[in-house]
Amino acid sequence: MPDWMPFSSELFFTRGLRIAGILVLALVAGRLLRTLTNHLIEHAAAPTRVALLREQQTRTMAGILYSTGTAILATLALLMVLGELGLNLVPVLTAAGLASVAFGLGAQHLVRDLINGFFIVFEDQFVIGDTVRLGDTVGRVEQFTLRRTVLRDAQGALLSVPNGEIRQVANLSRDWSQQFVDVFVPAEVEVDRALGLLEAVAAELRTDQDWVAALLDGPRVLGVESFGPAGVTLRLQVRTVAGRQHDVARELRRRIKARFESEQLPLGTERSADLQTGTYGSS
Incomplete structure (x- = not known):
């Protein structure tokens, strides 16, 4: 019997069984990881978000944790299999370490994007569907990955912002939104009368079942x-559910204009012909 037969038998039976066991355990661990990440994230999320956005956040976070955990499990399983095959792991680990250092030095911006993207999701700073201000950029989040955030601004332009460049996040649609409506009333109109008309319009809107x-x-x-x-400029304030402030403000402006017209009172001047508004949201 050739000398390599005992080694071959050990390799294909004893070591083969060990390798198969390692692979099976890795697969089982991966399945458990997916189950646990989904379960933990769903129960950890605060029930203060719109259901669709919470589902998106949960799905994104679970995908990140699952991908990271799967990569770690695959690496460990590969090292264990190489060890069972009798290979010297020291050169492999040394080469991998050097490659990681070289990659890190050459891709610092990418690493920064990925790390910042992870914390954006982990801290629930915003999710797809939110309207946010990232520095000087304002828009609705249409796409999010660990590397970049894609916004759609008011003009319809699609803007891509690397996550590593995000220093400050203002979420304009978290929990509630607020709108100010400024109404310019000419000097010939009595202020108290104008205030009374605005109070009447506000009261009507507060009791309108459609709003x-x-x-x-x-x-x-x-x-x-x-x-x-x-x-004089008179100001109204309204707080709405997230994202509805502009709809409510438009309806409020429409009713104000209609009420002043019915009372035959002028509204605004050439320099302020439209009702000016300001808006902000709070997180």
Whole structure:
């Protein structure tokens, strides 16, 4: 019997069984990892988000953790299999370490993007569907990966922002949104009468069943915001569910204009013919 037969038998039977066991354990661990990550993330998420956005966050976070865990398991399984085959792992690990250092030095921006992207998801700073301000860029999040965030701005432009360049996040659609509506009233209109009309319009909107579901607070008339020789600026405030502030503000402006027209009162001047608004959200 040739000398290589005992070695061959050991390799294909004893070591073969060990290698098969390692692979089976790795597969089982991968399945358990997917189950555990989905379970833990679903129960850890705070129930304060829209169901669709929470589902997206859970799916994204689970995918990240599963991919990372799978890579670690695959690496460990590969090293164990190489060890069972009798290979010297020291040169392999040394080469892998040198390759990692070289890759890290040559791809620092990519690594920074990936790390920052992970923390954006982990800390729930925003998810797909949110309207955010990233530095000077404002838009709706249409796509998110660990490397970049894709926004659609008000003009319809698609903007790609590397996650590593994101230093400050302002989430404009988290939990609630707020809108200010400024109404310029000419000097010839009595201020108290104008305030009374605004109060009436605000009260009507607060009790309108078509809009109650979108309102959290107000509309409320705050009073005189500013004044000058040409007239005064009156301000209203309304707090809505996330993302509905613009719809409510448009309806409020429409009703204000209609009420002033019915009372035959002028509204605005050439320099402020439209009702000016300001908006912000809070996280």
